[in-house]
Amino acid sequence: MMPPKPPSRPNKVSLWQYAKLFRQDILSAQPARLYRAWMAEFRTPFFRSYLLNQPDLVKTVLKDRPDDFPKSSRISEGLRPLLGNSVFLTNGEVWKRQRRIIDPAFEGGRLRDIFPAMWQASEAAVARLDTQIGTEVEIEAMTSHAAADVIFRTLFSIPIENKTAARVFSRFRDYQRSQPLLNIAALIPLPRWMPRFFKRDTKETAAEIRALIRQLTTDRMAEIKAGTAPDDLATKIMTTTDPQTGERFSTDEMVDQVAIFFLAGHETSASALSWTIYLMALYPDWQDKVAQEASVLENDDFSVVSKLKLSRNIFREALRLYPPVPMMVREATCPEQFRDRDIAKGSQLVVSPWHLHRQDRLWDNPDGFDPMRWQTENGKKCQREAYIPFSAGARVCPGAGFAMVEGPLILSMLLRHFRFERIDGRDPVPVAHLTVRSDKGIWLKVVRRN
Numbered sequence: 001m002m003p004p005k006p007p008s009r010p011n012k013v014s015l016w017q018y019a020k021l022f023r024q025d026i027l028s029a030q031p032a033r034l035y036r037a038w039m040a041e042f043r044t045p046f047f048r049s050y051l052l053n054q055p056d057l058v059k060t061v062l063k064d065r066p067d068d069f070p071k072s073s074r075i076s077e078g079l080r081p082l083l084g085n086s087v088f089l090t091n092g093e094v095w096k097r098q099r100r101i102i103d104p105a106f107e108g109g110r111l112r113d114i115f116p117a118m119w120q121a122s123e124a125a126v127a128r129l130d131t132q133i134g135t136e137v138e139i140e141a142m143t144s145h146a147a148a149d150v151i152f153r154t155l156f157s158i159p160i161e162n163k164t165a166a167r168v169f170s171r172f173r174d175y176q177r178s179q180p181l182l183n184i185a186a187l188i189p190l191p192r193w194m195p196r197f198f199k200r201d202t203k204e205t206a207a208e209i210r211a212l213i214r215q216l217t218t219d220r221m222a223e224i225k226a227g228t229a230p231d232d233l234a235t236k237i238m239t240t241t242d243p244q245t246g247e248r249f250s251t252d253e254m255v256d257q258v259a260i261f262f263l264a265g266h267e268t269s270a271s272a273l274s275w276t277i278y279l280m281a282l283y284p285d286w287q288d289k290v291a292q293e294a295s296v297l298e299n300d301d302f303s304v305v306s307k308l309k310l311s312r313n314i315f316r317e318a319l320r321l322y323p324p325v326p327m328m329v330r331e332a333t334c335p336e337q338f339r340d341r342d343i344a345k346g347s348q349l350v351v352s353p354w355h356l357h358r359q360d361r362l363w364d365n366p367d368g369f370d371p372m373r374w375q376t377e378n379g380k381k382c383q384r385e386a387y388i389p390f391s392a393g394a395r396v397c398p399g400a401g402f403a404m405v406e407g408p409l410i411l412s413m414l415l416r417h418f419r420f421e422r423i424d425g426r427d428p429v430p431v432a433h434l435t436v437r438s439d440k441g442i443w444l445k446v447v448r449r450n
């Protein structure tokens with residue numbers, strides 16, 4: 001069985017239509033040719049955008065010459081009120097320094113240390129869902145709750161029930177709802193001088209979230225000084241010194257970073273998990289196999305992670321079909337030639353996991369759900385060259401290892417206890433918000449597994 005997919009993709013659309021379609025149905029509404037093209041050009045009165053859908057071009061931009069293709073400022077503006085000067089938005093030397101301090105917190109050994117906190121969050125997710133047996137459940141809300149819980153437990157050693165954590169979580173949902181579609185900003189022809197207006201409540205919500213985070217980081221700084229801080233990700237990041245300058249993050253800088261950890265760490269994982277669970281409902285045989293494998297989940301010993309092989313392959317396949325970050329936008333800082341075309345300085349370069357992961361000319365059965373593909377020659381080659389759910393190169397997601405432990409763990413834990421069933425007529429349509437979400441929620445029936 002293939003994931004439900006409307007029968008035809010249009011052949012040609014205008015840029016405006018394209019931006020609109022992306023919001024309506026990212027999967028099927030776009031022209032079929034975009035999934036076959038190596039590169040596509042969009043013209044606007046003020047600049048040009050290029051969708052790069054060829055592995056060596058993507059490699060040039062992300063891996064070989066990242067300094068020549070910084071993050072486009074066109075996409076960062078919408079996030080600025082919440083994220084300030086966080087690592088997600090900065091470029092150049094400021095960004096390099098931030099990564100030198102952040103990266104050690106996510107190294108392999110640290111994942112082992114924070115694994116018990118992930119385990120507890122997974123058990124809490126099972127306990128919450130257990131109260132909804134037999135009902136139709138909105139899965140995105142459930143996975144958002146679980147992923148936010150993971151972030152608070154691993155970062156600050158507090159569960160989502162903590163008053164401040166719960167408030168950040170709920171205000172964040174309001175912020176997300178009031179946000180325009182950010183990635184599309186790179187394709188929409190607004191000149192740079194045109195001011196971008198934020199709704200007043202968007203700014204107020206961002207300010208409130210930041211005040212709450214400031215409280216958490218100020219308290220933590222005090223605990224670090226008193227020698228009473230727990231050994232979690234926040235303490236690790238706040239006590240790590242930049243090997244080049246010997247400096248640490250100030251409390252202010254840490255507020256920016258915590259804001260992005262929360263956003264990047266829970267939005268993306270929640271999106272990925274919700275689509276994975278939807279795929280499980282579409283393919284019950286695979287769901288049963290994961291449930292069987294999950295019998296290895298006995299206690300929170302980190303070694304169990306390596307035993308969740310099928311769960312990992314399924315999560316990986318879900319990340320291919322529904323990459324939470326559908327597009328990344330970079331800017332050309334000097335003239336380039338790509339595929340014999342002149343790319344002017346200032347052009348927007350769109351690297352799209354969404355299109356690359358379904359590139360017709362590269363993948364066998366590109367739209368099909370096949371968790372075993374990773375063992376095939378084609379799957380292995382494409383994984384190396386055309387699979388970038390976490391981006392690639394210097395700006396690769398620092399949380400990739402974290403997410404590849406968290407996702408399969410929560411998936412296995414849930415499937416060990418429950419079966420998820422598709423509801424006729426309520427299949428979700430993927431749309432691009434901050435991450436790939438569904439148009440009206442992902443509704444599935446939850447049944448207890450014997």
Ligand code: HEM
Nearest residue numbers: 087088264265268269272324325328389390391397399403
């Ligand atoms: C399935 C889960 C996740 C996916 C698919 C994902 C994907 C990505 C992608 C594609 C980027 C690059 C964005 C761009 O260049 O525009 C990114 C950046 C980032 N991610 Fe993740 N991410 C996930 C989970 C996490 C987690 C759990 C954390 C932290 C706990 C995290 C923290 C970050 C940060 C800080 C950045 C900015 C890095 C930089 O610009 O240098 N992510 N992520």
